[in-house]
Amino acid sequence: LVLQWLFRPDPLATVPVVGEGNKASRRKQFVSGQANALYSEGYKKFRDGLFRIATPRSTESIVISTKFVNELRNLPDDVLSFDKAVSETMQAKYTRLQTEVPALAHTVKASLTPALPRLNASVADEVVEAMRQELPQTSDWTEVNINYKLLRIVAMASGRVFIGSELCRDERYLDAAINYTVDLVAAVEVVSRMPVWSRPFLAPRCEPVKKVHARMQQADEFLRPIVAARRNAEAQASPDYVKPDDMLQWIMDSQKKFGEKNDEDLANYQLGVSFAAIHTTTMTTTNAIYTLAAMPELTPMLREDVQQALSASGGQFTSLAMQKMRKLDSFLREILRYYPIAATSFNRKVLKPFTLSNGQVIPAGVVIELPAGDVAFDEDLFPAPHVFDALRFYKMRQAKDQAGSGVKAAEAVANAQFVSVGASSLTFGYGRHACPGRFFAANEIKMIMATFLLDYEVRLPEGVTERYKNLEFSGQSVPDPTKTILIRKL
Numbered sequence: 245l246v247l248q249w250l251f252r253p254d255p256l257a258t259v260p261v262v263g264e265g266n267k268a269s270r271r272k273q274f275v276s277g278q279a280n281a282l283y284s285e286g287y288k289k290f291r292d293g294l295f296r297i298a299t300p301r302s303t304e305s306i307v308i309s310t311k312f313v314n315e316l317r318n319l320p321d322d323v324l325s326f327d328k329a330v331s332e333t334m335q336a337k338y339t340r341l342q343t344e345v346p347a348l349a350h351t352v353k354a355s356l357t358p359a360l361p362r363l364n365a366s367v368a369d370e371v372v373e374a375m376r377q378e379l380p381q382t383s384d385w386t387e388v389n390i391n392y393k394l395l396r397i398v399a400m401a402s403g404r405v406f407i408g409s410e411l412c413r414d415e416r417y418l419d420a421a422i423n424y425t426v427d428l429v430a431a432v433e434v435v436s437r438m439p440v441w442s443r444p445f446l447a448p449r450c451e452p453v454k455k456v457h458a459r460m461q462q463a464d465e466f467l468r469p470i471v472a473a474r475r476n477a478e479a480q481a482s483p484d485y486v487k488p489d490d491m492l493q494w495i496m497d498s499q500k501k502f503g504e505k506n507d508e509d510l511a512n513y514q515l516g517v518s519f520a521a522i523h524t525t526t527m528t529t530t531n532a533i534y535t536l537a538a539m540p541e542l543t544p545m546l547r548e549d550v551q552q553a554l555s556a557s558g559g560q561f562t563s564l565a566m567q568k569m570r571k572l573d574s575f576l577r578e579i580l581r582y583y584p585i586a587a588t589s590f591n592r593k594v595l596k597p598f599t600l601s602n603g604q605v606i607p608a609g610v611v612i613e614l615p616a617g618d619v620a621f622d623e624d625l626f627p628a629p630h631v632f633d634a635l636r637f638y639k640m641r642q643a644k645d646q647a648g649s650g651v652k653a654a655e656a657v658a659n660a661q662f663v664s665v666g667a668s669s670l671t672f673g674y675g676r677h678a679c680p681g682r683f684f685a686a687n688e689i690k691m692i693m694a695t696f697l698l699d700y701e702v703r704l705p706e707g708v709t710e711r712y713k714n715l716e717f718s719g720q721s722v723p724d725p726t727k728t729i730l731i732r733k734l
């Protein structure tokens with residue numbers, strides 16, 4: 245039996261590998277700065293098939309061509325698990341990130357997205373107020389660390405919807421919403437660098453992991469009295485009590501569907517939604533503003549687009565007005581394409597073996613990924629992919645308008661919007677777990693960008709001649725958070 249087990253056929257034996265040496269040394273290459281280059285090498289060589297890559301996870305990852313997306317999409321959660329993949333990536337065993345929380349995605353889909361037309365005005369108010377508070381109000385050019393400022397602006401505007409107007413500017417909420425993710429990512433980095441066998445001993449004892457646990461405790465202590473007050477007010481059934489219209493309340497109200505939640509769960513959900521929403525939205529907006537600073541010629545065109553859309557709505561950020569900002573939408577979609585925040589998406593842990601249509605068996609235990617970053621630079625999909633073309637997707641949508649109906653036209657438009665999800669638009673993932681918060685993110689980013697375009701001018705500091713390069717590590721690519729730009733109020 246031992247011999248049989250040792251010599252059992254490996255279904256992945258024919259799948260090519262990227263990187264040099266055995267799994268441990270390939271993992272080392274991955275964590276020491278070569279991850280993005282390894283993914284790109286794999287995509288160039290095996291674009292239409294599959295390749296193996298050693299990541300910090302204990303098992304190898306299989307990167308699969310987007311040719312197979314339709315068959316992958318149809319596989320159920322007990323074959324391909326989103327939660328288990330996130331749990332491995334985020335070292336949840338040690339960081340205690342809760343991943344199996346269907347209530348979160350459900351609340352975003354069922355309560356937040358349909359409420360957007362109702363919530364737009366209050367989110368826009370918060371955006372304007374947060375920008376007034378955080379950005380310089382002078383017509384002199386002033387140097388700002390825009391990434392830091394945007395973190396606070398996004399946390400406040402998102403907080404208005406997540407936790408309500410009274411608390412979204414509370415420094416304790418802002419600290420948790422912003423820094424939980426920072427601490428979590430730092431802990432994940434440290435644990436990922438530990439040899440797999442040593443993690444059970446070393447990880448719980450290392451400072452970054454302890455810091456994440458302490459932060460979870462703080463969030464619980466902050467939220468407990470708020471939840472208790474809401475429960476009390478509801479129990480008293482006073483006719484004057486108006487139930488808050490925010491995510492915390494929607495989750496509290498969904499208890500019947502998802503089972504009783506204790507206060508600690510609710511605090512974890514708040515941290516979970518901040519983790520999913522705040523840094524992703526901030527990175528996208530920072531990428532946009534760094535690009536605007538380096539390409540000032542885009543400002544008048546985008547400003548006019550925003551002015552036209554808002555003049556039709558009397559200056560209000562209605563859903564329709566934001567849909568009309570088609571050039572801004574195209575610019576932001578190009579930002580997602582040109583600055584992919586991760587080399588891959590649709591990371592799924594394989595729980596049961598399955599066979600692809602080319603006959604390749606994918607065994608249980610591995611993680612599969614789709615090559616989101618390299619697809620975005622594939623010249624068969626995007627002509628002149630290394631050119632940043634702010635109107636690339638605007639032109640695509642116009643071409644569709646002219647072409648009328650038809651499969652090709654439908655495909656073009658399906659891939660041409662900021663919120664698009666498709667085989668060539670993988671920033672928000674794919675299939676049933678594709679980001680449910682992208683509609684909220686799109687509105688929030690448009691509100692911030694539109695207000696910025698109308699009220700401010702931006703440029704790179706003296707002596708800086710190129711857009712800041714993004715920082716790449718472990719398959720991620722983030723705008724450099726240490727850089728500054730110059731802005732002035734109009």
Ligand code: HEM
Pocket residue numbers: 326348349352356517520521522524525528585589590591671672673674675676677678679680681682684685
């Ligand atoms: C530009 C901003 C954002 C980006 C780039 C982004 C990206 C992603 C990605 C790549 C996934 C995984 C999808 C997959 O693997 O198929 C995801 C999932 C998720 N996102 Fe976002 N996201 C953003 C904003 C938000 C916001 C604002 C919220 C909340 C309001 C949110 C809530 C979620 C949730 C709850 C999930 C898990 C979905 C599930 O469990 O099925 N995201 N996001």
